Amino acid sequence: MVAKTMRTAIWQGDRVAIVEDIPALVCGTCSEQFYDEPVSDALRRLAEDGFPADAATSEIVVPVFSLKGRIQKPKQTPEDVYVD
Numbered sequence: 001m002v003a004k005t006m007r008t009a010i011w012q013g014d015r016v017a018i019v020e021d022i023p024a025l026v027c028g029t030c031s032e033q034f035y036d037e038p039v040s041d042a043l044r045r046l047a048e049d050g051f052p053a054d055a056a057t058s059e060i061v062v063p064v065f066s067l068k069g070r071i072q073k074p075k076q077t078p079e080d081v082y083v084d
């Protein structure tokens with residue numbers, strides 16, 4: 001386990017908030033993150049307050065992408081063709 005400072009994105013409905021400066025312990029094997037109770041409490045309180053805009057330390061513009069029209073059908077191979 002390694003102590004690191006993390007950043008995460010949390011969705012609430014259609015809104016997303018970035019939270020940074022999160023102290024965490026990170027597993028060196030599987031990268032799972034563990035927050036201690038005061039850290040989890042602080043995150044939960046922020047979420048319960050609905051991430052108030054006047055509490056934000058900064059804002060960023062985030063590009064949004066759609067996969068509509070970008071998903072390519074795999075080429076049909078002989079195994080995919082079924083004959084009844």
Ligand SMILES: [Zn+2]
Pocket residue numbers: 027028029030031032
């Ligand atoms: Zn692990």
